Amino acid sequence: MPADSSLSTPGRGCGPLLQRQTETRPLRQRLFELLRASGASSRSDLARELAVSPASVTAITSELIANGLVAEVEGVPRDASRGRPPVALTVRPDAFVIAGIKLSDDAHSAVILNFAGEMIAEATTTSAAYRMTIAETLNETEEVLEAALAVAGLRRGDLAGVGLGLPGVIDHAAGIALWSPLLTERGVALGAMLAERLGLPVAIDNDANLLTLAELWFGAGREMSDFVVVTIENGVGMGMVLQNQLFRGGHGLGMELGHTKVQRDGALCRCGRRGCLEAYVADYALVREAQTALDWNRDTAESARHLLDRLFAEAKAGNQAARSIFRRAGRTLAVGLSNVIQLFDPHLVILSGSQMRFDYLYAQDVLSEVASLTLDTGRPTPRVEINAWGDMVWARGAAALALARLTEQLLGENRG
Amino acid sequence: MPADSSLSTPGRGCGPLLQRQTETRPLRQRLFELLRASGASSRSDLARELAVSPASVTAITSELIANGLVAEVEGVPRDASRGRPPVALTVRPDAFVIAGIKLSDDAHSAVILNFAGEMIAEATTTSAAYRMTIAETLNETEEVLEAALAVAGLRRGDLAGVGLGLPGVIDHAAGIALWSPLLTERGVALGAMLAERLGLPVAIDNDANLLTLAELWFGAGREMSDFVVVTIENGVGMGMVLQNQLFRGGHGLGMELGHTKVQRDGALCRCGRRGCLEAYVADYALVREAQTALDWNRDTAESARHLLDRLFAEAKAGNQAARSIFRRAGRTLAVGLSNVIQLFDPHLVILSGSQMRFDYLYAQDVLSEVASLTLDTGRPTPRVEINAWGDMVWARGAAALALARLTEQLLGENRG
Numbered sequence: 017m018p019a020d021s022s023l024s025t026p027g028r029g030c031g032p033l034l035q036r037q038t039e040t041r042p043l044r045q046r047l048f049e050l051l052r053a054s055g056a057s058s059r060s061d062l063a064r065e066l067a068v069s070p071a072s073v074t075a076i077t078s079e080l081i082a083n084g085l086v087a088e089v090e091g092v093p094r095d096a097s098r099g100r101p102p103v104a105l106t107v108r109p110d111a112f113v114i115a116g117i118k119l120s121d122d123a124h125s126a127v128i129l130n131f132a133g134e135m136i137a138e139a140t141t142t143s144a145a146y147r148m149t150i151a152e153t154l155n156e157t158e159e160v161l162e163a164a165l166a167v168a169g170l171r172r173g174d175l176a177g178v179g180l181g182l183p184g185v186i187d188h189a190a191g192i193a194l195w196s197p198l199l200t201e202r203g204v205a206l207g208a209m210l211a212e213r214l215g216l217p218v219a220i221d222n223d224a225n226l227l228t229l230a231e232l233w234f235g236a237g238r239e240m241s242d243f244v245v246v247t248i249e250n251g252v253g254m255g256m257v258l259q260n261q262l263f264r265g266g267h268g269l270g271m272e273l274g275h276t277k278v279q280r281d282g283a284l285c286r287c288g289r290r291g292c293l294e295a296y297v298a299d300y301a302l303v304r305e306a307q308t309a310l311d312w313n314r315d316t317a318e319s320a321r322h323l324l325d326r327l328f329a330e331a332k333a334g335n336q337a338a339r340s341i342f343r344r345a346g347r348t349l350a351v352g353l354s355n356v357i358q359l360f361d362p363h364l365v366i367l368s369g370s371q372m373r374f375d376y377l378y379a380q381d382v383l384s385e386v387a388s389l390t391l392d393t394g395r396p397t398p399r400v401e402i403n404a405w406g407d408m409v410w411a412r413g414a415a416a417l418a419l420a421r422l423t424e425q426l427l428g429e430n431r432g
Numbered sequence: 433m434p435a436d437s438s439l440s441t442p443g444r445g446c447g448p449l450l451q452r453q454t455e456t457r458p459l460r461q462r463l464f465e466l467l468r469a470s471g472a473s474s475r476s477d478l479a480r481e482l483a484v485s486p487a488s489v490t491a492i493t494s495e496l497i498a499n500g501l502v503a504e505v506e507g508v509p510r511d512a513s514r515g516r517p518p519v520a521l522t523v524r525p526d527a528f529v530i531a532g533i534k535l536s537d538d539a540h541s542a543v544i545l546n547f548a549g550e551m552i553a554e555a556t557t558t559s560a561a562y563r564m565t566i567a568e569t570l571n572e573t574e575e576v577l578e579a580a581l582a583v584a585g586l587r588r589g590d591l592a593g594v595g596l597g598l599p600g601v602i603d604h605a606a607g608i609a610l611w612s613p614l615l616t617e618r619g620v621a622l623g624a625m626l627a628e629r630l631g632l633p634v635a636i637d638n639d640a641n642l643l644t645l646a647e648l649w650f651g652a653g654r655e656m657s658d659f660v661v662v663t664i665e666n667g668v669g670m671g672m673v674l675q676n677q678l679f680r681g682g683h684g685l686g687m688e689l690g691h692t693k694v695q696r697d698g699a700l701c702r703c704g705r706r707g708c709l710e711a712y713v714a715d716y717a718l719v720r721e722a723q724t725a726l727d728w729n730r731d732t733a734e735s736a737r738h739l740l741d742r743l744f745a746e747a748k749a750g751n752q753a754a755r756s757i758f759r760r761a762g763r764t765l766a767v768g769l770s771n772v773i774q775l776f777d778p779h780l781v782i783l784s785g786s787q788m789r790f791d792y793l794y795a796q797d798v799l800s801e802v803a804s805l806t807l808d809t810g811r812p813t814p815r816v817e818i819n820a821w822g823d824m825v826w827a828r829g830a831a832a833l834a835l836a837r838l839t840e841q842l843l844g845e846n847r848g
Binding site: 184185194195242243254258263265266267269270271272273275276277278279280287289347348351354355358359360361362363388389390391393395396398 | 600601610658659670674679681683685686687688689691692693694695696703705764767770771774775776778779804806807809811812814
């Protein structure tokens with residue numbers, strides 16, 4: 017049976033159903049998340065914003081205060097000359113502490129956040145191997161977490177939960193890494209293994225989804241109901257938010273934009289196939305071309321990051337081969353972005369990942385190319401934003417995952 | 433603020449949110465649609481299937497019976513030897529009559545359905561022009577509708593609503609054809625114009641969405657929560673159902689699979705760009721190659737359909753050039769399907785449209801090509817089904833659109 021999307025627009029097949037979808041979360045959770053997003057709000061502001069009665073807000077906030085999740089603070093007076101300032105509410109930052117960890121092929125990062133989503137500490141460690149065994153993965157994950165805890169002056173037992181992100185096809189619901197370029201094995205029950213190792217609740221996900229969550233919780237997507245995130249680093253990832261919710265594909269395993277084909281019999285991808293988008297724009301694709309363009313010594317153990325930075329400097333200095341590498345990557349990225357826009361028609365496209373330090377990839381001619389490849393049918397052109405959060409954004413997304421799970425447990429059990 | 437998807441699984445970012453989404457339609461509408469899908473059900477079966485109390489079902493069905501939408505019929509006895517058969521409920525087929533119309537570049541079709549979604553009559557007319565003015569469009573739409581009404585022995589006033597589908601970028605919510613290959617003008621308020629001409633409520637949509645609705649209401653998608661429909665005719669269309677709801681993209685204007693790029697600087701598309709999927713697989717793409725492969729006389733006004741049928745016969749008879757045309761179309765379609773699977777990871781892909789009479793497009797080697805282009809990451813391979821409903825499926829989808837709008841009006845106003 018077809019299901020309808022909304023209480024207010026019950027039409028199945030009539031109207032842009034997903035667009036009109038109304039809020040279905042419990043009121044207490046909506047109130048709580050509104051409060052966290054706003055920093056501090058008065059009860060009357062919350063009631064107005066949620067379009068519910070002040071009495072409902074008072075009942076819910078009393079319970080949240082009693083549970084230690086929310087506190088009263090002195091609000092900012094609207095008019096300094098008139099009496100005492102109104103009482104505002106805020107999420108209690110000290111109620112819980114959570115951690116987020118992102119694994120990648122050369123370095124791992126971890127952050128510690130408080131319950132208000134504010135950063136307490138961060139740490140980065142280098143990885144011993146490009147592909148890790150399960151034992152190595154658990155060891156290195158623990159190591160970067162301990163490093164962040166040390167910075168924060170906290171112990172592991174202080175944490176209420178951990179979120180972990182890594183590239184690949186991750187079954188978030190089951191906590192299984194079906195395939196990851198970082199792991200030597202397939203079908204690893206990484207969530208359960210890490211939970212056992214750390215003695216803490218653990219949620220895992222694909223790293224592009226984490227970055228999308230970070231945008232949804234803390235970033236440019238905070239005010240948007242539908243947006244797409246495209247990440248370019250060692251691979252090309254994609255995350256999508258529909259109606260304020262992360263979309264993970266029909267089977268919940270994520271969207272493989274990096275392996276959509278942009279050229280038949282094209283460049284060889286590390287997946288073994290040809291013509292994948294990431295075979296033109298990911299780090300490894302640029303590295304193999306850089307070796308031709310630059311005076312590269314194969315006996316030197318130069319890191320991919322360093323080689324690409326050198327390539328970028330050469331391009332800026334006028335090296336035509338170096339420029340040609342970035343230009344092809346940009347033009348091919350334009351094909352991928354145009355395809356995404358044709359299919360999903362998002363309001364916003366966020367480009368992210370470490371390659372965003374190479375401005376060739378989002379230069380005006382690349383964005384013009386996207387527009388020229390996209391059917392002109394009167395639909396609005398989506399905004400394209402470049403994420404410049406730096407490397408810690410991934411780990412913050414992982415922390416958002418842990419925070420989401422914790423909030424769901426706290427507010428979902430005894431529903432208001 | 434991020435919105436949660438469900439009352440039962442309030443986790444934002446935790447779990448495959450759209451997958452776990454629960455039912456949010458009013459109970460009376462869910463009950464009604466379950467009844468229509470099942471044909472006839474007892475009150476106790478309805479209560480069990482909807483997981484609600486028998487008392488709720490009795491209250492709602494009493495109201496639906498009083499309103500003339502539902503009737504009691506004699507049910508099938510479970511055990512012939514034991515007493516009188518149970519009373520079953522059914523949607524009253526005669527409660528309303530609606531029409532669905534599909535416009536295309538060479539022929540138009542219309543169907544009349546009863547309130548139970550059963551076909552009463554159908555008709556087809558030929559089109560005078562490939563591209564029509566608004567006046568021609570309204571005239572030809574009226575003509576095919578009148579033809580179907582004549583077959584049914586009904587008058588226009590007997591209809592409760594009309595659904596209309598045509599190719600192009602259609603703003604369904606606003607009733608505006610932003611761009612259609614059939615129309616000489618852009619931004620046409622076709623919904624309102626046709627409603628005024630016919631004196632009836634009219635809903636319009638992109639034809640691929642109609643076909644997706646037909647699958648959702650009457651076809652292979654009836655039992656599926658997530659599926660994709662790809663249509664190949666004069667163009668390439670796509671429709672997608674997520675969580676039993678039609679997805680129309682971020683702006684509600686549909687998904688332009690046909691204009692995603694499969695080859696940089698590739699074949700010229702009728703949109704004016706190069707390398708679009710439809711420039712390799714749509715009718716016009718095959719027609720222009722057929723003119724080279726066949727002994728084609730440019731002075732003969734041979735229809736595209738006839739030319740392609742001749743091409744297909746030649747291919748079957750061993751003409752290498754003809755086979756090469758279908759083979760390239762099939763291989764390129766495989767790229768498009770593989771990209772769709774990488775991005776959306778659907779449970780089912782339905783191939784539809786008049787080109788499905790050419791079995792080269794879904795031959796085993798095409799499906800093998802799809803598999804070989806798709807990343808092997810342990811995710812389940814989607815089922816691929818070929819729709820063999822014939823030409824009337826489009827108009828039935830248009831009728832489903834009208835039926836959906838009518839049901840929404842009847843059951844959405846005074847909510848149970």
